[in-house]
Amino acid sequence: MLDHSHIYFFEKLLDKENVYNDKAHMIAYSYDATRAHFEPDAVLFPRTEDDVSTILKYCNEHGIILVPRGAGSGFTGGALPSKGGIVLAFEKHMNKILEIDMENMVAIVQPGVINMDLQKAVEEVGLFYPPDPASQNYSTIGGNVNENAGGMRAAKYGITKDYVMAIRAVLPNGDIIKAGKRTIKDVAGYNIAGILIASEGTLAVTTEVTMKLLSKPKMTKTAMGIFDTVNSAMEAVYKTMASGVTPVAMEFLDNKTIRAVEQTYNKGLPIEAGAILVTDVDGNLESDLDFQLAQIEKVFRENGCDEFVIAQSEDEAADLWFARRRASQALSVYGSKKINEDVTVPRAVLPQLLKEFDKIAEKYNINIPCFGHTGDGNVHTNVMVDGKDPEQVKIGYEAIKEVFQATIDLGGTLSGEHGIGLAKAPYMSMAFTDEEMNLFKTIKKAFDPNNILNPNKMGLD
Amino acid sequence: MLDHSHIYFFEKLLDKENVYNDKAHMIAYSYDATRAHFEPDAVLFPRTEDDVSTILKYCNEHGIILVPRGAGSGFTGGALPSKGGIVLAFEKHMNKILEIDMENMVAIVQPGVINMDLQKAVEEVGLFYPPDPASQNYSTIGGNVNENAGGMRAAKYGITKDYVMAIRAVLPNGDIIKAGKRTIKDVAGYNIAGILIASEGTLAVTTEVTMKLLSKPKMTKTAMGIFDTVNSAMEAVYKTMASGVTPVAMEFLDNKTIRAVEQTYNKGLPIEAGAILVTDVDGNLESDLDFQLAQIEKVFRENGCDEFVIAQSEDEAADLWFARRRASQALSVYGSKKINEDVTVPRAVLPQLLKEFDKIAEKYNINIPCFGHTGDGNVHTNVMVDGKDPEQVKIGYEAIKEVFQATIDLGGTLSGEHGIGLAKAPYMSMAFTDEEMNLFKTIKKAFDPNNILNPNKMGLD
Numbered sequence: 001m002l003d004h005s006h007i008y009f010f011e012k013l014l015d016k017e018n019v020y021n022d023k024a025h026m027i028a029y030s031y032d033a034t035r036a037h038f039e040p041d042a043v044l045f046p047r048t049e050d051d052v053s054t055i056l057k058y059c060n061e062h063g064i065i066l067v068p069r070g071a072g073s074g075f076t077g078g079a080l081p082s083k084g085g086i087v088l089a090f091e092k093h094m095n096k097i098l099e100i101d102m103e104n105m106v107a108i109v110q111p112g113v114i115n116m117d118l119q120k121a122v123e124e125v126g127l128f129y130p131p132d133p134a135s136q137n138y139s140t141i142g143g144n145v146n147e148n149a150g151g152m153r154a155a156k157y158g159i160t161k162d163y164v165m166a167i168r169a170v171l172p173n174g175d176i177i178k179a180g181k182r183t184i185k186d187v188a189g190y191n192i193a194g195i196l197i198a199s200e201g202t203l204a205v206t207t208e209v210t211m212k213l214l215s216k217p218k219m220t221k222t223a224m225g226i227f228d229t230v231n232s233a234m235e236a237v238y239k240t241m242a243s244g245v246t247p248v249a250m251e252f253l254d255n256k257t258i259r260a261v262e263q264t265y266n267k268g269l270p271i272e273a274g275a276i277l278v279t280d281v282d283g284n285l286e287s288d289l290d291f292q293l294a295q296i297e298k299v300f301r302e303n304g305c306d307e308f309v310i311a312q313s314e315d316e317a318a319d320l321w322f323a324r325r326r327a328s329q330a331l332s333v334y335g336s337k338k339i340n341e342d343v344t345v346p347r348a349v350l351p352q353l354l355k356e357f358d359k360i361a362e363k364y365n366i367n368i369p370c371f372g373h374t375g376d377g378n379v380h381t382n383v384m385v386d387g388k389d390p391e392q393v394k395i396g397y398e399a400i401k402e403v404f405q406a407t408i409d410l411g412g413t414l415s416g417e418h419g420i421g422l423a424k425a426p427y428m429s430m431a432f433t434d435e436e437m438n439l440f441k442t443i444k445k446a447f448d449p450n451n452i453l454n455p456n457k458m459g460l461d
Numbered sequence: 462m463l464d465h466s467h468i469y470f471f472e473k474l475l476d477k478e479n480v481y482n483d484k485a486h487m488i489a490y491s492y493d494a495t496r497a498h499f500e501p502d503a504v505l506f507p508r509t510e511d512d513v514s515t516i517l518k519y520c521n522e523h524g525i526i527l528v529p530r531g532a533g534s535g536f537t538g539g540a541l542p543s544k545g546g547i548v549l550a551f552e553k554h555m556n557k558i559l560e561i562d563m564e565n566m567v568a569i570v571q572p573g574v575i576n577m578d579l580q581k582a583v584e585e586v587g588l589f590y591p592p593d594p595a596s597q598n599y600s601t602i603g604g605n606v607n608e609n610a611g612g613m614r615a616a617k618y619g620i621t622k623d624y625v626m627a628i629r630a631v632l633p634n635g636d637i638i639k640a641g642k643r644t645i646k647d648v649a650g651y652n653i654a655g656i657l658i659a660s661e662g663t664l665a666v667t668t669e670v671t672m673k674l675l676s677k678p679k680m681t682k683t684a685m686g687i688f689d690t691v692n693s694a695m696e697a698v699y700k701t702m703a704s705g706v707t708p709v710a711m712e713f714l715d716n717k718t719i720r721a722v723e724q725t726y727n728k729g730l731p732i733e734a735g736a737i738l739v740t741d742v743d744g745n746l747e748s749d750l751d752f753q754l755a756q757i758e759k760v761f762r763e764n765g766c767d768e769f770v771i772a773q774s775e776d777e778a779a780d781l782w783f784a785r786r787r788a789s790q791a792l793s794v795y796g797s798k799k800i801n802e803d804v805t806v807p808r809a810v811l812p813q814l815l816k817e818f819d820k821i822a823e824k825y826n827i828n829i830p831c832f833g834h835t836g837d838g839n840v841h842t843n844v845m846v847d848g849k850d851p852e853q854v855k856i857g858y859e860a861i862k863e864v865f866q867a868t869i870d871l872g873g874t875l876s877g878e879h880g881i882g883l884a885k886a887p888y889m890s891m892a893f894t895d896e897e898m899n900l901f902k903t904i905k906k907a908f909d910p911n912n913i914l915n916p917n918k919m920g921l922d
Contacts, residue, residue, distance in 0.1 A: 126705070183872070185611050185878055187659045187880050189892075189893060190660055192897075195656040198651070198652050215705040243676070284705060288746055291746055377644050412642065413649050415647075417648055419648050419649075432649075443651055
C-alpha cells in the first residue's frame, strides 16, 4: 500500500483526475494478455515528460516501485506490477503523433500512440511504418519499443529496433536524456537507444520516439503454396530467402493448425497437407512482383509444393490469408489452455526444430500445433492442454521446457518478439550463462541502483 | 613502462613471437589515420578468445591499460594508446572468416578480418555484405563494429550496426559473453550487442561477430547529375529519397571540390557547376533499375539539374565515379593541412548546413570544400589551412568548432561514421547534456570499473 502522503504528492503534481487508486481501476490495470494479474497501488497519467521526470525522481527518493505500461497487450507480463507500486500509463495524455517529417521520412511520436494509428497516419502521406505486431490495433509504440515488437513483415522489413532512430527517456533518477537523432548515421557517444530497445521498461521510461519511415511500396501480391510435408515446407522457406527474393512475409501453418481452422470455419482447406505457406511480395513495379512470385513458385515447386496459387484480387488475397489470421483462435479445438511461445531459430534449422517438437508432443501425448513467421525463423509454438486438469497443465509446462531446450540447442532464442517479462523469467538461466546474467544485472544496477523501475522482470532478481 | 614481470607473464601465455615490446614495433603501433601518435608499452597478438580472456583478467587485476586495435585506420585516434599500456592486435591470428552460412545468410568472422576480404568471400557465393567504408581495403570488421563504420552504400543499405546479429566479447574482468544469435529476431535479455556497437573498444573486446548477409543484387547502374547551385543539388537529394526510390548511393561534390579534382586530374569536369551528384541504383531486373533512374532524373531535373548522364558501361560508370573517389586527395590544392570531419544532419537541412559552412568559410577567409554521402545526410567537411602556419591552424580549429555548432543546431551529430576517439572528445559537451555524459560514464564504469579498457576516449575522463 502507498502511504497517503505519496498519493497527495501525485495529486498535487498531476491533478486528481490523473491519479487513480480506487479498487475498480486497480483491477482494471492488473492484467495484460497473460492470465496473470497483480494490482498496482496507484495508476498515474503523466501529461508531460517533465511530469515523468518529477514522478521518477520522487519514487527513486522514496523507494516506490514504478511500472510503465502501454496497452497492456503483452504476452509475458512485462507491464504487470508484480511487486505492487505505481503503474505509469500513457494513454490519456502522452499519446500524440507529434510530427510526420516527410522530407526526412521520420515520425516523432509519444509512447502512448497506437501502432496502427501511426501506420495509418504515415500511409496517408505515402510513407510506410513496417512493424506490424499482431497487436497492432491496440498496442502502443512505447510498448513496441520496450519489447522490440516484431510482426508479419519482419522477413523483409525487420522489427521495431530497425526503425528507432532516437528515444527520449527519463532515467530512474529523473534525468531526462535524448539518445539518437533524426539522422541515418550517428556514432557520437554510446548507443543508448540500442540498449533501451527491448529493455522491457526496466532501465528508463520512454517519453518520445523518433521512427524511421520508408516510402510506401505501390503494390503487394499474395500467394499460397500447399506442401505434402511440413519438412519440405520448412526447406522451401530458407531456400526461398537464400534464392535472391525477399518476400514481405512468409508465414506457415502446420497440419494440426490447418485442421483446427477448417474444423472451426469450414473454408475447404487442404486438411491432408503437411503445411501451407502464405507469402506477400511488394514493390513499385508489376514486373518486379511477377519476378519475385515466379522465383518463389520455382523454389516452392522444387521443394515439395503441389499447388501454388496467386491471388488475383484483394478478396482472393484475404482468402489466402484467412487461415493464418484465424490460426490462433482456432487452436482451442485442442484444449482449453494454450501455452504459446514465440521461439525463434536460424531459418535453416526450422525443419529440425519442428521434428523435435513432434518428438516432444509424442512423448507427452499432447498436441503442439505450430504456425507463424517462418520467413524469420519465428515459430508460434502452442502446447495445448486441458486447463481444468492440473496434471495436464503440469505436463504442458514440462513440454514447454523441452521446447525451449530444443530451441536453444539449435541456436535459437527463448523469444523472437514477446520478450521475457515474468512468464519466461524462469527459463533465462537455460539460455544465458552466469557471466551473461551478471552483465544484465550490472547494467540494470547502473541505470537503476534502487531497483524501482519494473523490478522482478527478465529473471534479474 | 610495463614491469618485466608482466612481459614475462604474456610471453609465457602467448609465446615470445606474439609479444612485442621493442622500440621499432612500439613506433609502428603508435599511429592511426590521424597524425597523433602514442607509443604503447607492448603489443600482444592473442591467438584465441581464451587468450583475450586471460589477458584482460590479468590486466584488470594489475591495473594495466589495454587498447584493442584493428587496422589502425581510424580517423579519430580511437585505437591509439594515449595513456600507454598494451595494444591488443588481431591481425596475426584472430583474422579468419570462420563460416559463411549460405542457408541462413550469415557470416561468422573474427575481429581481424579485413572488410573487403569479407565482401569478396560472400560475393563469391552470391551473397552481399553492404557496409563499405572508404577504408574497406584495409580496415577490419572488429574496428568497423567498434566504430560502427558507414560507407557509400548506407543510403540504401544502412551501416555496420544494421548487419551485426551477434557479438562474442570479453569483458574487462575476463568474462566471455555472447550477445545475440544467428536469428533475425531475438528479444531475450538486454541488447548487449546494441551497446557494444560503436563503443570504440571501451566496454569489451570483440572476439567474434555474426553478420547478416543479403542476396547480391544482380545489377547496378550509375548516373550523374550536374547542378547549377549546391543548394538545388541538396534539395534534389532529399526529394529523391522521399519520392519512393532508394538509391544505393547518392554522393556529392561541391564546386570547390570539383575544381580541385579538375585542377589535379584534368578530366573535363564542369568547373562552373554548383555541385555534382553521383548515384548508383541496384536490383535484379533491368526494368526496375530503369524505373529508379527515370524517377531520379525526373526529381533532379525538377530541382535545377541541367545535365543528367547515365553510364552505359562499367568504364563509363567508373568515369562518373572518378571525381568522387579522388576528391579527398585532390583537396590538397587548398592547403597542406586538412581538418576533415564527418558531420551528419537530417537530409532535409543539408541546404541550410552548407549555407552555414559558407558563412564560416567567409568569416575566417578559408576554404571549406565539402563532398560525401548526402543520401544519408553525411557531409565530409574539410577545413583547409596551411599546416606550417600555426595561426592558420588555430583559425582552422576555431572554424571547426563553428562547423560542429552549426551541425548540432540543425539537429545533426558530431560524427556520422568516424567516431569520437581522442580527436572529437573536446566537442562532446557541445553535443550532449551533463545528464547524457553522466549516463555514458555510468555505463563505462559498469562495464569497466577499473578503467583499463581504452581509457581517455570519447570524452569520458
